[in-house]
Amino acid sequence: MSYKYGTPEWEEAFKKRIQERIDAKSEPFIYFSPEWLGLWEKFLQTDPKYKEVAKDWEGVVVLHVQKNPDCGVDQDMYIHMDLWHGDCRAIRYVPAEVGKNSAYVITGSIERWVSVGKKELDPVKGMMQGKLKLKGDLPTIVRNVKAALRLVETSADVGGKFPTELDPEEVEIFRKIIKDITKDFSIN
Amino acid sequence: MNCEAGYAKRLLEVELTQGKIQKTPLDETLLKNFLGGGGLAAKLFLDRFSPDTDPLSKENPLIVMTGPLVGTLFPGSSRFAVCARSPQTGFWGIGTCGGNFGPELKFAGYDGILIEGKAEKPVYLLIDDESVEIKDAADLWGKDLYEVTDLLKQRHGEKKKPKILAIGPGGENKVLYAAIGNDNAHYIGRTGMGAVMGSKNLKAIVVTGTGKVIPALAEEYKEVRSRVIEKCNSSMVGQSMKSMGTAAALDLGMMTGDVPIRNWRQGEFEGSGKTGGPAMTADYLTKGHACFACPIACKRVVKVDAGPYQTNEGPGPEYETCCTFGSFIENNNLEGIIKANELCNRYGVDTISCGSTIAFAMECFEKGILTTSDTDGMELTWGNIDVALKLIEKIALREGIGDLLALGSVKAAQKIGKGAEAYAVAVKGLELPAHDPRGFHGMGLEYAVGYRGACHLQHMSLYIEQGMCTFEDAGFKSDYNGQSSDGKAKMVYLSQNLGVPASSACLCVFVFACLEAQDVADMIHTVTGRDFSQEDLLNIGARIWLLMRGLTNLMGARSNDDSLPNNVMTPLDNGMSAGSKPDLEKMLKEYYELRGIDSNGIPKKEVLDNAGLHDLAVRLHGGA
Numbered sequence: 001m002s003y004k005y006g007t008p009e010w011e012e013a014f015k016k017r018i019q020e021r022i023d024a025k026s027e028p029f030i031y032f033s034p035e036w037l038g039l040w041e042k043f044l045q046t047d048p049k050y051k052e053v054a055k056d057w058e059g060v061v062v063l064h065v066q067k068n069p070d071c072g073v074d075q076d077m078y079i080h081m082d083l084w085h086g087d088c089r090a091i092r093y094v095p096a097e098v099g100k101n102s103a104y105v106i107t108g109s110i111e112r113w114v115s116v117g118k119k120e121l122d123p124v125k126g127m128m129q130g131k132l133k134l135k136g137d138l139p140t141i142v143r144n145v146k147a148a149l150r151l152v153e154t155s156a157d158v159g160g161k162f163p164t165e166l167d168p169e170e171v172e173i174f175r176k177i178i179k180d181i182t183k184d185f186s187i188n
Numbered sequence: 189m190n191c192e193a194g195y196a197k198r199l200l201e202v203e204l205t206q207g208k209i210q211k212t213p214l215d216e217t218l219l220k221n222f223l224g225g226g227g228l229a230a231k232l233f234l235d236r237f238s239p240d241t242d243p244l245s246k247e248n249p250l251i252v253m254t255g256p257l258v259g260t261l262f263p264g265s266s267r268f269a270v271c272a273r274s275p276q277t278g279f280w281g282i283g284t285c286g287g288n289f290g291p292e293l294k295f296a297g298y299d300g301i302l303i304e305g306k307a308e309k310p311v312y313l314l315i316d317d318e319s320v321e322i323k324d325a326a327d328l329w330g331k332d333l334y335e336v337t338d339l340l341k342q343r344h345g346e347k348k349k350p351k352i353l354a355i356g357p358g359g360e361n362k363v364l365y366a367a368i369g370n371d372n373a374h375y376i377g378r379t380g381m382g383a384v385m386g387s388k389n390l391k392a393i394v395v396t397g398t399g400k401v402i403p404a405l406a407e408e409y410k411e412v413r414s415r416v417i418e419k420c421n422s423s424m425v426g427q428s429m430k431s432m433g434t435a436a437a438l439d440l441g442m443m444t445g446d447v448p449i450r451n452w453r454q455g456e457f458e459g460s461g462k463t464g465g466p467a468m469t470a471d472y473l474t475k476g477h478a479c480f481a482c483p484i485a486c487k488r489v490v491k492v493d494a495g496p497y498q499t500n501e502g503p504g505p506e507y508e509t510c511c512t513f514g515s516f517i518e519n520n521n522l523e524g525i526i527k528a529n530e531l532c533n534r535y536g537v538d539t540i541s542c543g544s545t546i547a548f549a550m551e552c553f554e555k556g557i558l559t560t561s562d563t564d565g566m567e568l569t570w571g572n573i574d575v576a577l578k579l580i581e582k583i584a585l586r587e588g589i590g591d592l593l594a595l596g597s598v599k600a601a602q603k604i605g606k607g608a609e610a611y612a613v614a615v616k617g618l619e620l621p622a623h624d625p626r627g628f629h630g631m632g633l634e635y636a637v638g639y640r641g642a643c644h645l646q647h648m649s650l651y652i653e654q655g656m657c658t659f660e661d662a663g664f665k666s667d668y669n670g671q672s673s674d675g676k677a678k679m680v681y682l683s684q685n686l687g688v689p690a691s692s693a694c695l696c697v698f699v700f701a702c703l704e705a706q707d708v709a710d711m712i713h714t715v716t717g718r719d720f721s722q723e724d725l726l727n728i729g730a731r732i733w734l735l736m737r738g739l740t741n742l743m744g745a746r747s748n749d750d751s752l753p754n755n756v757m758t759p760l761d762n763g764m765s766a767g768s769k770p771d772l773e774k775m776l777k778e779y780y781e782l783r784g785i786d787s788n789g790i791p792k793k794e795v796l797d798n799a800g801l802h803d804l805a806v807r808l809h810g811g812a
Binding site: 120121122127130138140145 | 427667
């Protein structure tokens with residue numbers, strides 16, 4: 001069965017699915033996979049540095065990862081981060097319509113996001129150079145740029161194999177993981 | 189008179205001593221080789237004037253020059269240059285500015301104005317298309333820049349909307365870093381061009397014009413213009429400038445070690461979040477304001493409603509001013525900065541050199557080099573914005589300690605002695621703008637070799653090294669590590685060759701930062717109708733850079749002037765660039781090699797010859 005986005009059942013089942021995947025310690029552990037999202041959420045929830053620099057931040061940030069079938073991502077992913085005054089309340093995949101309409105949306109190809117994850121691309125430079133596109137109130141972002149940078153730092157610290165570096169078999173595994181969660185949780 | 193293919197092809201020449209006015213044609217080859225702006229002004233200076241002239245004498249010309257893009261509807265096409273030998277540095281002086289004056293001068297049918305001599309008494313110049321008059325300014329002398337601009341607009345604005353260039357008391361009193369203002373909101377601040385104007389008893393220039401600037405290739409021009417506007421609108425640089433003004437860079441700069449603090453002695457400043465673009469936008473912005481034909485509109489209009497720093501609605505501080513009257517003196521009161529900006533504007537002094545010189549004085553006071561007996565009883569303590577505001581007035585009016593500080597930090601330090609020179613933060617006599625070479629080593633090299641002294645505008649290094657744009661199509665790497673000196677000589681060399689011609693074509697750097705090099709070549713091509721490639725852009729850039737560098741050499745600069753000041757070459761203990769120090773020796777060696785500069789700091793004869801600057805080569809190296 002698939003859960004309807006926005007319902008308590010959806011939320012409950014999503015958390016359960018992520019925890020199961022974390023507990024299973026399945027390999028490969030892939031950047032942007034559900035278990036990776038779950039670990040990033042936990043990391044941020046216990047990170048004192050993030051709590052400090054993000055104390056004034058309120059609102060949702062969405063990382064929009066553009067599709068790349070060669071990496072196993074057949075449709076755009078919207079990673080929805082519910083952030084409130086230093087707390088990371090939740091990180092979820094969300095349907096495109098929800099993701100696109102969020103207050104702050106940062107869009108990039110999967111290669112760009114991998115560059116950010118590898119710390120090869122500074123996200124602020126990436127946005128200035130148009131390699132990542134930002135939608136949202138710029139003065140608020142600039143005021144909280146330390147929080148944005150800490151988010152990125154922690155994403156790199158979670159680890160995981162990058163989707164651009166998977167072998168063909170792993171690409172298919174990742175494709176299935178994303179496909180299943182997309183179907184089960186009505187994320188399209 | 190219309191300007192066909194980007195140029196009026198004539199120069200307005202005004203000789204103030206005898207009151208002579210003439211309109212002289214500009215040679216097509218000259219326009220082709222030097223484009224306009226600072227490049228063309230430098231060529232005119234080289235051909236006709238002595239580099240030994242006393243900067244404040246009637247022999248020093250003041251050259252106002254536009255470029256081919258000025259007056260078109262391309263974004264960023266509002267700019268113009270004002271040049272002379274600088275009274276502040278003794279070297280080639282150039283200040284550039286946006287606004288509306290440049291386009292209006294083109295509409296009147298002139299590419300530039302060359303002003304010589306000195307009027308016997310205060311005058312202003314009134315240009316109304318073909319009609320040019322030298323008018324009595326007795327009633328205007330002594331008025332501040334806002335007052336005189338408003339008054340002249342009222343006086344000559346019954347039927348038309350004149351555009352004004354004017355000086356305030358700072359220029360009249362020959363403060364060595366006096367500015368010239370355009371319509372209150374735009375300033376030629378650097379290198380003291382306001383003092384040169386004041387030395388000629390020229391209070392203002394009023395211009396109205398009814399012509400147009402007609403691009404040679406109308407259809408291609410439209411296509412390029414649409415592309416360029418789209419890039420400005422979609423670029424994050426453009427968007428951040430539009431929403432927060434240039435001061436957006438302050439909050440970001442604190443993250444990268446770009447922002448100088450406490451006369452360049454510290455790396456951390458608690459107040460930075462209170463004095464940048466977001467804070468100004470949230471609390472004081474009344475509206476944005478654009479230069480001619482610009483979709484970005486980075487200018488701020490602000491107002492402080494009440495309190496000790498109350499201001500009328502007016503031009504807001506730029507990034508540089510937020511730093512020089514903020515972090516430079518450890519002041520975190522943005523209202524005080526807005527007030528300081530208004531005072532500098534009204535008096536007509538450069539906010540960078542003024543704030544820097546005050547920061548220098550504060551460090552001298554801290555070190556006991558200056559005491560209250562030198563400072564008219566004032567305690568020049570860090571963070572004291574009230575003292576800074578008093579100092580602005582004293583400097584502009586040259587009263588008490590202000591008379592000393594009106595010389596700028598380098599000349600003031602020489603007069604003070606007692607080791608004060610160590611705390612002046614300037615290159616070739618020009619105070620550094622607010623970008624720290626310890627955070628961005630390439631900027632250190634850029635400052636050191638700059639023909640006008642420490643410069644942040646006549647090149648693209650600032651934007652490239654900070655990653656705001658990449659220009660990979662012009663040979664740059666996609667990413668530079670700010671706190672490394674590796675590869676910076678080439679970056680600076682290329683960025684000058686790219687930035688200088690854009691500046692001479694009179695394109696705004698903020699717009700350029702939203703574009704690619706090919707776009708600029710296309711803009712010049714469609715306006716002038718000439719074949720103009722990216723390679724042409726870089727070649728002309730090299731020629732103009734060498735010309736201006738050569739002028740500065742003729743005025744006495746040598747390799748020992750290509751240096752960085754003590755405070756900047758001392759690593760910081762804290763902040764984002766703690767421990768970092770530019771390897772200037774290495775970068776200079778590599779840069780001299782690339783540029784073809786000899787050990788005396790002078791471009792080699794064959795390099796000048798190859799760039800088409802034979803006359804300059806002869807004057808620098810002899811021979812025929």
